[in-house]
Amino acid sequence: MAKAKVGKKTTGIAMELPECPVCFETMSAPIFQCQSGHSLCNSCTSNLCPPICPICRQAMTQMRNLTLEDVIAKANVPCPNKSLGCVYTMLTQEVDDHLKECIFRVMTCPLGAVFGKCSWTGNLKEMMDHFKDRHPQHCNINMETGVELNNVSINEDERFLYLAQQGNLLFIVTMKIDTLQKVAYWVVQHIGSKKSAQQHIYEVHITSKQDPRRQVIFIDHCYNDILSADAVYRLGKCGILPLDMFSHFIHNKKCSFKFVIKKGTPKPKKFDKSNTSNENKQPNAPKHPKPKAGFTQRNKSPGPAKHHNVGSKK
Ligand SMILES: [Zn+2]
Ligand SMILES: [Zn+2]
Ligand SMILES: [Zn+2]
Ligand SMILES: [Zn+2]
Structure with missing residues:
Protein backbone atom coordinates (compact mmCIF):
# COMPACT_ATOMS: atom_id res chain seq x y z
CA MET A 1 0.00 0.00 0.00
CA CYS A 102 -15.55 23.28 18.87
CA ILE A 103 -15.15 25.89 21.57
CA PHE A 104 -12.43 27.54 19.49
CA ARG A 105 -14.76 28.21 16.60
CA VAL A 106 -15.94 31.69 15.77
CA MET A 107 -19.17 32.13 17.71
CA THR A 108 -22.13 34.41 17.30
CA CYS A 109 -23.89 36.15 20.16
CA PRO A 110 -26.49 33.79 21.68
CA LEU A 111 -28.79 36.75 22.24
CA GLY A 112 -28.41 37.84 18.66
CA ALA A 113 -29.25 34.33 17.55
CA VAL A 114 -32.53 34.40 19.45
CA PHE A 115 -33.64 38.03 19.44
CA GLY A 116 -31.66 39.43 16.53
CA LYS A 117 -30.23 42.90 17.02
CA CYS A 118 -26.75 41.76 17.99
CA SER A 119 -24.29 40.84 15.31
CA TRP A 120 -21.34 40.16 17.59
CA THR A 121 -19.02 37.37 16.59
CA GLY A 122 -15.98 36.31 18.51
CA ASN A 123 -14.52 33.49 20.48
CA LEU A 124 -15.76 31.89 23.63
CA LYS A 125 -13.28 33.67 25.86
CA GLU A 126 -14.61 37.02 24.74
CA MET A 127 -18.28 36.15 25.01
CA MET A 128 -18.76 36.93 28.69
CA ASP A 129 -16.99 40.26 28.29
CA HIS A 130 -19.28 41.02 25.39
CA PHE A 131 -22.30 40.27 27.57
CA LYS A 132 -21.02 42.39 30.44
CA ASP A 133 -20.41 45.17 28.02
CA ARG A 134 -23.50 45.02 25.84
CA HIS A 135 -26.07 42.84 27.59
CA PRO A 136 -25.36 43.28 31.32
CA GLN A 137 -28.94 42.52 32.28
CA HIS A 138 -28.51 39.12 30.64
CA CYS A 139 -25.51 37.99 32.62
CA ASN A 140 -25.68 39.59 36.04
CA ILE A 141 -27.05 36.68 37.97
CA ASN A 142 -26.93 36.51 41.70
CA MET A 143 -26.80 32.80 42.35
CA GLU A 144 -28.02 33.36 45.90
CA THR A 145 -31.18 35.26 45.14
CA GLY A 146 -31.70 33.76 41.73
CA VAL A 147 -33.20 35.32 38.67
CA GLU A 148 -36.03 37.80 39.10
CA LEU A 149 -38.43 38.02 36.21
CA ASN A 150 -40.66 41.05 35.87
CA ASN A 151 -43.77 41.58 33.87
CA VAL A 152 -44.51 37.89 33.70
CA SER A 153 -47.91 36.79 32.56
CA ILE A 154 -49.19 33.44 31.43
CA ASN A 155 -51.10 35.27 28.71
CA GLU A 156 -48.08 36.69 26.97
CA ASP A 157 -45.28 34.95 25.17
CA GLU A 158 -41.97 35.85 26.68
CA ARG A 159 -38.45 34.60 26.50
CA PHE A 160 -35.64 35.26 28.95
CA LEU A 161 -32.05 34.41 28.24
CA TYR A 162 -29.02 34.58 30.49
CA LEU A 163 -25.39 33.76 30.08
CA ALA A 164 -24.02 32.06 33.17
CA GLN A 165 -20.45 31.26 34.00
CA GLN A 166 -19.32 28.27 35.99
CA GLY A 167 -15.57 28.13 36.37
CA ASN A 168 -14.47 28.88 32.85
CA LEU A 169 -17.45 27.18 31.27
CA LEU A 170 -20.37 29.11 29.87
CA PHE A 171 -24.01 28.14 29.96
CA ILE A 172 -27.08 29.61 28.32
CA VAL A 173 -30.12 29.65 30.55
CA THR A 174 -33.41 30.05 28.74
CA MET A 175 -36.83 30.49 30.27
CA LYS A 176 -39.73 30.75 27.91
CA ILE A 177 -43.44 31.28 28.27
CA ASP A 178 -45.22 29.78 25.32
CA THR A 179 -48.90 30.60 25.25
CA LEU A 180 -49.49 28.46 22.20
CA GLN A 181 -48.10 25.32 23.82
CA LYS A 182 -49.47 26.51 27.18
CA VAL A 183 -46.20 25.82 28.94
CA ALA A 184 -43.31 27.56 30.59
CA TYR A 185 -40.00 25.85 30.14
CA TRP A 186 -36.45 26.14 31.40
CA VAL A 187 -33.42 24.93 29.49
CA VAL A 188 -29.77 25.16 30.51
CA GLN A 189 -27.32 24.61 27.69
CA HIS A 190 -23.60 24.31 27.83
CA ILE A 191 -21.54 26.10 25.20
CA GLY A 192 -19.20 23.29 24.29
CA SER A 193 -19.15 19.69 23.26
CA LYS A 194 -22.01 17.25 23.63
CA LYS A 195 -19.84 15.19 25.91
CA SER A 196 -19.05 18.07 28.21
CA ALA A 197 -22.73 19.08 28.20
CA GLN A 198 -23.76 15.57 29.22
CA GLN A 199 -21.40 15.80 32.14
CA HIS A 200 -23.22 18.78 33.60
CA ILE A 201 -26.41 18.52 35.55
CA TYR A 202 -28.56 21.49 36.29
CA GLU A 203 -31.28 22.11 38.78
CA VAL A 204 -33.88 24.79 38.41
CA HIS A 205 -35.77 25.73 41.54
CA ILE A 206 -38.94 27.71 41.10
CA THR A 207 -40.51 28.95 44.29
CA SER A 208 -43.89 30.54 44.70
CA LYS A 209 -43.65 34.22 45.58
CA GLN A 210 -46.64 33.96 47.83
CA ASP A 211 -46.02 30.65 49.45
CA PRO A 212 -42.36 29.64 49.60
CA ARG A 213 -43.41 26.15 50.60
CA ARG A 214 -44.65 25.73 47.08
CA GLN A 215 -41.69 24.82 44.99
CA VAL A 216 -40.87 22.80 41.97
CA ILE A 217 -37.42 21.55 41.09
CA PHE A 218 -36.26 20.30 37.75
CA ILE A 219 -33.13 18.27 37.35
CA ASP A 220 -31.70 17.35 34.01
CA HIS A 221 -28.43 17.19 32.19
CA CYS A 222 -27.39 19.97 29.89
CA TYR A 223 -27.55 19.89 26.16
CA ASN A 224 -25.01 21.81 24.21
CA ASP A 225 -25.73 24.91 22.20
CA ILE A 226 -25.94 23.19 18.83
CA LEU A 227 -29.60 22.57 19.41
CA SER A 228 -31.78 25.59 19.98
CA ALA A 229 -33.53 25.85 23.33
CA ASP A 230 -36.81 25.32 21.50
CA ALA A 231 -35.44 22.09 20.03
CA VAL A 232 -34.48 20.88 23.50
CA TYR A 233 -38.00 21.73 24.65
CA ARG A 234 -39.45 19.78 21.73
CA LEU A 235 -37.42 16.80 22.86
CA GLY A 236 -39.18 17.20 26.17
CA LYS A 237 -35.87 17.07 27.98
CA CYS A 238 -35.97 20.16 30.11
CA GLY A 239 -38.01 21.70 32.88
CA ILE A 240 -41.57 22.09 31.65
CA LEU A 241 -44.49 23.48 33.61
CA PRO A 242 -48.03 23.83 32.28
CA LEU A 243 -49.02 27.48 32.40
CA ASP A 244 -51.93 26.89 34.76
CA MET A 245 -49.48 25.43 37.26
CA PHE A 246 -46.93 28.11 36.56
CA SER A 247 -49.54 30.76 37.36
CA HIS A 248 -49.25 29.78 41.03
CA PHE A 249 -45.64 30.89 40.99
CA ILE A 250 -46.36 34.37 39.72
CA HIS A 251 -47.27 37.17 42.06
CA ASN A 252 -47.84 40.74 40.92
CA LYS A 253 -46.46 39.76 37.53
CA LYS A 254 -43.20 38.70 39.12
CA CYS A 255 -41.64 35.35 39.50
CA SER A 256 -38.19 34.09 40.29
CA PHE A 257 -36.14 30.99 39.92
CA LYS A 258 -32.75 29.80 41.02
CA PHE A 259 -30.52 27.41 39.27
CA VAL A 260 -27.38 25.49 39.98
CA ILE A 261 -25.16 23.75 37.49
CA LYS A 262 -22.82 21.06 38.61
CA LYS A 263 -20.67 18.43 37.17
CA GLY A 264 -22.50 15.16 37.42
CA THR A 265 -22.06 11.62 36.30
CA PRO A 266 -21.69 11.56 32.54
CA LYS A 267 -24.44 9.01 32.24
CA PRO A 268 -26.52 7.63 35.04
CA LYS A 269 -24.99 4.22 35.31
CA LYS A 270 -27.72 1.76 35.97
CA PHE A 271 -31.42 2.11 36.16
CA ASP A 272 -31.53 0.49 39.55
CA LYS A 273 -33.20 2.27 42.40
CA SER A 274 -30.13 2.31 44.56
CA ASN A 275 -28.42 4.51 42.05
CA THR A 276 -27.11 7.44 43.99
CA SER A 277 -25.36 9.76 41.68
CA ASN A 278 -24.03 12.74 43.55
CA GLU A 279 -26.87 15.03 42.59
CA ASN A 280 -29.44 12.64 44.03
CA LYS A 281 -28.00 12.23 47.44
CA GLN A 282 -30.92 13.75 49.28
CA PRO A 283 -32.90 11.22 51.23
CA ASN A 284 -36.00 11.79 49.18
CA ALA A 285 -34.28 11.83 45.86
CA PRO A 286 -36.61 11.00 43.02
CA LYS A 287 -36.81 7.40 42.06
CA HIS A 288 -36.55 8.30 38.40
CA PRO A 289 -33.99 6.26 36.57
CA LYS A 290 -32.25 9.38 35.54
CA PRO A 291 -32.79 13.11 35.78
CA LYS A 292 -35.12 13.41 32.95
CA ALA A 293 -37.85 15.19 31.17
CA GLY A 294 -40.71 16.74 32.98
CA PHE A 295 -40.50 18.00 36.47
CA THR A 296 -38.98 16.21 39.32
CA GLN A 297 -40.44 16.71 42.70
CA ARG A 298 -38.62 16.16 45.87
CA ASN A 299 -38.20 17.55 49.29
CA LYS A 300 -35.19 19.59 50.03
CA SER A 301 -33.64 18.27 53.17
CA PRO A 302 -33.31 21.52 55.12
CA GLY A 303 -36.40 23.00 53.51
CA PRO A 304 -38.97 24.83 55.56
CA ALA A 305 -41.75 22.41 54.93
CA LYS A 306 -42.33 18.97 53.59
CA HIS A 307 -44.59 19.77 50.73
CA HIS A 308 -43.02 21.66 47.91
CA ASN A 309 -44.88 19.65 45.38
CA VAL A 310 -46.65 21.65 42.84
CA GLY A 311 -50.17 21.01 41.87
CA SER A 312 -50.81 18.47 44.53
CA LYS A 313 -51.68 20.59 47.50
CA LYS A 314 -54.24 23.36 47.80
ZN1 LIG B 1 2.98 9.31 -11.08
ZN1 LIG C 1 -3.90 17.65 -3.83
ZN1 LIG D 1 -11.73 21.91 17.98
ZN1 LIG E 1 -24.54 40.25 21.78
Missing part, protein backbone atom coordinates in the same frame (compact mmCIF):
# COMPACT_ATOMS: atom_id res chain seq x y z
CA ALA A 2 1.01 3.56 -0.35
CA LYS A 3 3.35 4.58 2.35
CA ALA A 4 2.66 7.88 3.90
CA LYS A 5 6.07 9.18 3.09
CA VAL A 6 5.08 12.76 2.43
CA GLY A 7 2.98 13.11 5.51
CA LYS A 8 4.12 14.84 8.62
CA LYS A 9 0.99 15.58 10.62
CA THR A 10 1.22 13.69 13.86
CA THR A 11 -2.15 12.36 14.83
CA GLY A 12 -3.77 11.11 17.97
CA ILE A 13 -2.70 7.57 17.30
CA ALA A 14 0.86 8.64 16.49
CA MET A 15 0.77 7.85 12.84
CA GLU A 16 1.59 10.10 9.99
CA LEU A 17 -1.30 11.19 7.93
CA PRO A 18 -0.60 11.26 4.22
CA GLU A 19 -0.73 14.55 2.43
CA CYS A 20 -1.31 15.05 -1.25
CA PRO A 21 2.11 15.42 -2.89
CA VAL A 22 0.77 18.24 -5.04
CA CYS A 23 -1.24 20.50 -2.72
CA PHE A 24 0.07 19.17 0.64
CA GLU A 25 -3.44 19.06 2.05
CA THR A 26 -4.49 16.05 4.05
CA MET A 27 -6.01 13.67 1.56
CA SER A 28 -9.53 12.42 1.75
CA ALA A 29 -11.52 10.04 -0.39
CA PRO A 30 -11.64 9.63 -3.31
CA ILE A 31 -7.92 9.27 -3.93
CA PHE A 32 -6.83 8.52 -7.51
CA GLN A 33 -3.59 7.03 -8.76
CA CYS A 34 -1.39 7.49 -11.80
CA GLN A 35 -0.23 4.57 -13.91
CA SER A 36 2.87 4.13 -11.81
CA GLY A 37 0.98 4.35 -8.53
CA HIS A 38 1.27 7.92 -7.20
CA SER A 39 -1.78 8.95 -5.24
CA LEU A 40 -3.24 12.42 -5.54
CA CYS A 41 -6.16 14.04 -3.83
CA ASN A 42 -9.43 14.39 -5.62
CA SER A 43 -9.24 18.10 -6.30
CA CYS A 44 -5.68 17.93 -7.63
CA THR A 45 -6.65 15.03 -9.88
CA SER A 46 -9.62 16.86 -11.30
CA ASN A 47 -7.57 20.04 -11.82
CA LEU A 48 -4.93 18.28 -13.88
CA CYS A 49 -5.07 19.38 -17.49
CA PRO A 50 -3.99 17.25 -19.27
CA PRO A 51 -4.50 14.38 -16.78
CA ILE A 52 -0.81 13.60 -16.32
CA CYS A 53 0.78 12.80 -13.00
CA PRO A 54 2.82 15.84 -11.92
CA ILE A 55 5.39 13.59 -10.30
CA CYS A 56 6.20 11.02 -12.99
CA ARG A 57 4.41 12.36 -16.06
CA GLN A 58 2.46 9.13 -16.49
CA ALA A 59 -1.24 9.30 -17.21
CA MET A 60 -3.65 9.49 -14.29
CA THR A 61 -6.14 6.65 -14.04
CA GLN A 62 -9.59 6.21 -12.56
CA MET A 63 -8.15 3.69 -10.15
CA ARG A 64 -8.66 4.62 -6.54
CA ASN A 65 -6.32 3.89 -3.68
CA LEU A 66 -8.89 2.28 -1.41
CA THR A 67 -6.34 1.16 1.15
CA LEU A 68 -5.08 4.68 1.62
CA GLU A 69 -8.63 5.99 1.79
CA ASP A 70 -9.28 3.46 4.50
CA VAL A 71 -6.17 4.42 6.47
CA ILE A 72 -7.16 8.06 6.35
CA ALA A 73 -10.72 7.28 7.38
CA LYS A 74 -9.41 5.49 10.47
CA ALA A 75 -6.75 7.99 11.38
CA ASN A 76 -7.13 10.54 14.11
CA VAL A 77 -6.64 14.05 12.91
CA PRO A 78 -6.22 17.19 14.97
CA CYS A 79 -8.95 19.81 15.07
CA PRO A 80 -8.51 22.42 12.33
CA ASN A 81 -8.62 24.96 15.17
CA LYS A 82 -5.53 23.43 16.72
CA SER A 83 -3.52 26.59 16.20
CA LEU A 84 -6.14 28.46 18.26
CA GLY A 85 -5.74 26.02 21.11
CA CYS A 86 -8.05 23.06 20.46
CA VAL A 87 -6.36 19.84 21.47
CA TYR A 88 -9.11 17.60 20.19
CA THR A 89 -8.27 14.84 17.74
CA MET A 90 -10.84 12.80 15.88
CA LEU A 91 -11.54 10.60 12.90
CA THR A 92 -11.54 12.52 9.66
CA GLN A 93 -15.25 11.95 9.15
CA GLU A 94 -15.95 13.47 12.57
CA VAL A 95 -14.25 16.76 11.82
CA ASP A 96 -17.34 18.50 10.46
CA ASP A 97 -19.42 17.56 13.49
CA HIS A 98 -16.69 18.61 15.87
CA LEU A 99 -16.26 21.99 14.20
CA LYS A 100 -19.89 22.80 14.95
CA GLU A 101 -19.24 22.42 18.68
